[in-house]
Amino acid sequence: MAVYTEIPDEELEAFLDRYALGKLQSIKGIAEGIENSNYLLGMEQGTFILTIYEKRVEGQDLPFYLNLMEHLASEGVPCPVPVKGQNGQTQQTLCDKPAALVSFLNGVSPRRVLPDHCTKLGQGIASFHVAGKTFNHERKNTLSVDKWRPLFEQCAGVADQLEKEIARELNFLEENWPRSLPKGIIHGDLFPDNAFFLDNKLSGIIDLYFACTDALAYDLGVCLNAWCFEKDGAFNISKARSLLSGYNKVRPLSADETNALPILARGAALRFLLTRLYDWTHTPDGPMTRRKDPMEYWQKLKFHHGVNNPSGYGL
Amino acid sequence: MAVYTEIPDEELEAFLDRYALGKLQSIKGIAEGIENSNYLLGMEQGTFILTIYEKRVEGQDLPFYLNLMEHLASEGVPCPVPVKGQNGQTQQTLCDKPAALVSFLNGVSPRRVLPDHCTKLGQGIASFHVAGKTFNHERKNTLSVDKWRPLFEQCAGVADQLEKEIARELNFLEENWPRSLPKGIIHGDLFPDNAFFLDNKLSGIIDLYFACTDALAYDLGVCLNAWCFEKDGAFNISKARSLLSGYNKVRPLSADETNALPILARGAALRFLLTRLYDWTHTPDGPMTRRKDPMEYWQKLKFHHGVNNPSGYGL
Numbered sequence: 001m002a003v004y005t006e007i008p009d010e011e012l013e014a015f016l017d018r019y020a021l022g023k024l025q026s027i028k029g030i031a032e033g034i035e036n037s038n039y040l041l042g043m044e045q046g047t048f049i050l051t052i053y054e055k056r057v058e059g060q061d062l063p064f065y066l067n068l069m070e071h072l073a074s075e076g077v078p079c080p081v082p083v084k085g086q087n088g089q090t091q092q093t094l095c096d097k098p099a100a101l102v103s104f105l106n107g108v109s110p111r112r113v114l115p116d117h118c119t120k121l122g123q124g125i126a127s128f129h130v131a132g133k134t135f136n137h138e139r140k141n142t143l144s145v146d147k148w149r150p151l152f153e154q155c156a157g158v159a160d161q162l163e164k165e166i167a168r169e170l171n172f173l174e175e176n177w178p179r180s181l182p183k184g185i186i187h188g189d190l191f192p193d194n195a196f197f198l199d200n201k202l203s204g205i206i207d208l209y210f211a212c213t214d215a216l217a218y219d220l221g222v223c224l225n226a227w228c229f230e231k232d233g234a235f236n237i238s239k240a241r242s243l244l245s246g247y248n249k250v251r252p253l254s255a256d257e258t259n260a261l262p263i264l265a266r267g268a269a270l271r272f273l274l275t276r277l278y279d280w281t282h283t284p285d286g287p288m289t290r291r292k293d294p295m296e297y298w299q300k301l302k303f304h305h306g307v308n309n310p311s312g313y314g315l
Numbered sequence: 316m317a318v319y320t321e322i323p324d325e326e327l328e329a330f331l332d333r334y335a336l337g338k339l340q341s342i343k344g345i346a347e348g349i350e351n352s353n354y355l356l357g358m359e360q361g362t363f364i365l366t367i368y369e370k371r372v373e374g375q376d377l378p379f380y381l382n383l384m385e386h387l388a389s390e391g392v393p394c395p396v397p398v399k400g401q402n403g404q405t406q407q408t409l410c411d412k413p414a415a416l417v418s419f420l421n422g423v424s425p426r427r428v429l430p431d432h433c434t435k436l437g438q439g440i441a442s443f444h445v446a447g448k449t450f451n452h453e454r455k456n457t458l459s460v461d462k463w464r465p466l467f468e469q470c471a472g473v474a475d476q477l478e479k480e481i482a483r484e485l486n487f488l489e490e491n492w493p494r495s496l497p498k499g500i501i502h503g504d505l506f507p508d509n510a511f512f513l514d515n516k517l518s519g520i521i522d523l524y525f526a527c528t529d530a531l532a533y534d535l536g537v538c539l540n541a542w543c544f545e546k547d548g549a550f551n552i553s554k555a556r557s558l559l560s561g562y563n564k565v566r567p568l569s570a571d572e573t574n575a576l577p578i579l580a581r582g583a584a585l586r587f588l589l590t591r592l593y594d595w596t597h598t599p600d601g602p603m604t605r606r607k608d609p610m611e612y613w614q615k616l617k618f619h620h621g622v623n624n625p626s627g628y629g630l
Contacts (some may be wrong), residue, residue: 009426023422025513029346030356040343042421106340106357111324158429198340 003050005095015094018085023046029194030211032146032193034208040104047104048083052097055078059098062225064139065208066090066100068185078124078196078204080105095201103236107196107203113227115242120202121227122246128205129216130251132185139186141212146179155277162298166273169301178260181213181215188212189218191226217257220247220263224313225272225300233299240313258315262307269304273297293303320352320367320410330409333400334416347508350524355419362419363398367412379454381405383447383500393511393519395420401514404477412620422511423519428542430557435517436510436542437535437561440502443520444531445566447500456503456522456527457587460492470592477613481588484616488582489490493575496530503527505534506541532572535562536579539628540587540615548614556629563608573630577622584619588612 007015022044030038030049039054066082070090073081080102082090092099095209110117131250141147148170165236187194190263196204220243228239244261247253274292307313322330337359345353345364352367370376377599381397385405388396394419397405407414425432456462456521463485474481503525504508511519535558559576562568591609622628 006426023514024421025424027423031344031346104341107344108339111321163443177484196341199338 001070004054004229005097007039007052007095012064015092015099016041016043018087018092019083020086021044021048021083021101035206041101048101049080049104050094050099050101052094052099054097061139062091062098062208064137065211067137068135068211069102069208071135072128072131072205075127075134077128077131077164078105078202079208080204080206094177096291105196105204105206107198108192109196111192113192113239114199115193115238117197118193118223118227118239118242119246120197120200121190121223122243122248123250124202124205124246125194125219126247126250128187128220129184131284135185139212141186141214143188143210144212144214145173148270148274149174151274151278155274155281156276158281159294166270166298169266169270173263176263177255177267178215178263181217182254182256183213184216185211186214186216186219188219188222190212190223215257215260215264216251217233217253217260218264218268219291220244220261221266221268221273222295224261224265224304225269225297228313229300229303235295235303237312237314244310244315258310261310261313261315262304265307265313266301266304269297269301273301283305319369320412321368321412322354326410328388330414331358332406333402334358334398335401336363336398336416341584348522355478357414358593363416364395364419365408365409365414365416365420367414368503376454376524377406377413377415379452380526382452383450383526384417384523386450387443387446387520390442390449392443392446393397393420393517394520394523402449411473415603420511420521422513422521424508424511426507428507428554430551430553431515432507432510432512433538433542433557434561435515436505436538437508437563437619439520440505440534441518441562441565443502444499444534450500456501456502456529458525458590459527459529460488460582460630463488463585463589466589466593470589470596473592474609480584481613484581485557488578488585491578492582493530493578496529496532496575497569498570499531500526501531503529503534503537505538508543514628516518516623530572530575530605531581532568532575533568533579533583535559535568535576536583537587539576539580539619540584543628544615544618548611550618552627552629560628573625575624576625576628576630577619580615580622580628581616581619584612584616589618 024043026042028040030040036054039050041048041050069079069082072079083101084090087091090100152170187208189207194207195202223243224240227243228236230236239280273294276292276297280294324595340360341357343355345355351369354365356363358367374529384397385495387394398416399405405415410615467481467485504522510517537557537586540557542558543551545551559579588609591607591612
């Protein structure tokens with residue numbers, strides 16, 4: 001659950017005075033999300049999302065994220081647009097924490113993913129990647145292949161019998177990870193929660209706070225895991241084909257990228273397995289902050305073990 | 316935190332098909348509130364609150380609450396208006412639980428209460444009480460004076476040294492509780508969280524799920540506790556005077572009611588002390604479901620001990 005900071009009236013008023021959006025009509029804390037405090041603000045000039053960044057490290061990277069959203073939106077990617085204060089800045093301070101206002105995007109995240117969602121998503125990620133080419137900032141992926149071992153070591157003793165198998169997988173990935181694929185700005189966390197659809201169109205890509213510079217095709221590894229498995233664990237090849245064909249239509253994958261998909265998907269599965277294992281031990285449980293099952297990602301990882309070439313993903 | 320039920324796409328779609336509100340534009344879980352799941356729905360026809368009632372007992376009383384909101388709104392009280400489905404019913408089912416859509420009200424709950432808020436609130440409660448006179452349904456107060464002892468017994472051992480003092484207070488209130496004051500529909504839980512203000516007007520009275528039939532002036536006892544103390548525990552007599560004068564302008568209190576205010580305020584303080592004590596032992600802690608400090612209400616109760624007549628409340 002996502003509201004940690006309660007905002008005193010005067011501080012909210014002083015904050016909103018920095019914008020030219022008219023008077024506050026309503027404010028509601030948003031339950032979704034985990035890392036930051038999010039509020040839906042009804043202003044005379046429209047509806048906005050107010051985010052208070054709770055983690056210091058994100059505050060440091062905030063200019064990167066806000067500039068990126070601004071850039072992508074200007075290139076037609078359906079991202080939230082950060083709103084400038086009257087001082088020309090998008091990054092502000094509220095309750096002594098970094099804060100920003102962004103535009104509210106209509107649309108609904110699919111709870112049940114259909115192949116058509118995957119087609120539109122694939123096109124959307126490709127547009128995101130293409131638009132990112134003209135963005136002149138970099139941010140290292142703090143959850144890339146070289147960060148998995150330290151993460152794994154912090155989960156020592158948690159994974160029980162799996163520990164040896166995970167170690168073997170980690171060794172394999174470290175040795176065989178494709179390091180020369182085309183790089184650019186990736187979303188890095190494009191789960192169905194972070195995509196909105198409206199009238200059969202992708203209307204929003206949100207939560208860019210894992211965005212970074214990495215192999216573009218790695219985003220597809222993340223999405224193969226997050227969008228193409230059924231709730232019972234079965235892999236849905238139609239969804240994967242839709243995702244990749246959608247992508248290829250806008251930004252055709254190179255042969256190297258296509259061939260790397262199985263290992264990228266394994267790596268992405270391991271990344272989410274490890275962060276979930278970490279969270280399992282470090283986060284208390286609660287409604288809507290339900291800790292996510294790490295084992296789901298072990299099952300997905302094992303599926304990718306059996307994929308020897310891209311035809312396993314419908315290509 | 317208030318979102319417990321995750322709604323599958325198809326169930327939400329089928330639910331919304333029962334209304335004539337156009338297509339769904341957005342849905343956000345609302346963080347505020349504890350008992351039920353609340354979502355803010357953007358529909359083509361406007362913005363609505365979807366509530367899924369998580370507790371069975373509330374489901375049974377739901378027709379009372381929904382009829383009450385409808386009645387009060389029709390009398391000009393700024394309550395949410397339940398929306399009728401195409402079958403003419405306001406109460407529907409979603410995810411096998413009772414559910415309803417109500418209108419969204421603009422406005423902001425004051426974090427820092429000013430005397431002017433109290434004036435408007437007093438007028439608003441009085442209008443609520445007057446409008447309730449023509450509402451032909453009853454609901455017993457399940458948290459009235461005769462329910463405090465059983466609640467206290469369920470908190471045995473929790474209040475430590477205070478236990479004897481609480482027992483003494485309970486004895487006193489049971490013996491001296493004013494039982495012949497004018498009765499009607501009360502809100503029963505009108506904390507600042509449950510009131511919205513916009514442009515210096517009371518724009519919303521929400522969360523009517525404690526509404527019941529009881530002594531009207533008891534609502535003022537609740538509000539004296541909830542609106543008229545500072546964060547440091549000091550009683551603010553200006554706020555109390557504003558509250559009661561505002562009320563008197565719309566529905567003049569009888570002498571009996573005015574004289575009963577100190578004991579009603581003591582009773583209300585004990586009621587919240589006891590429910591907080593109960594929740595303290597029966598609810599896990601978490602962000603935005605922070606258990607509320609019962610001792611706050613013991614301090615308030617002790618203040619009311621020192622009030623011998625209504626002049627202590629500025630009258």
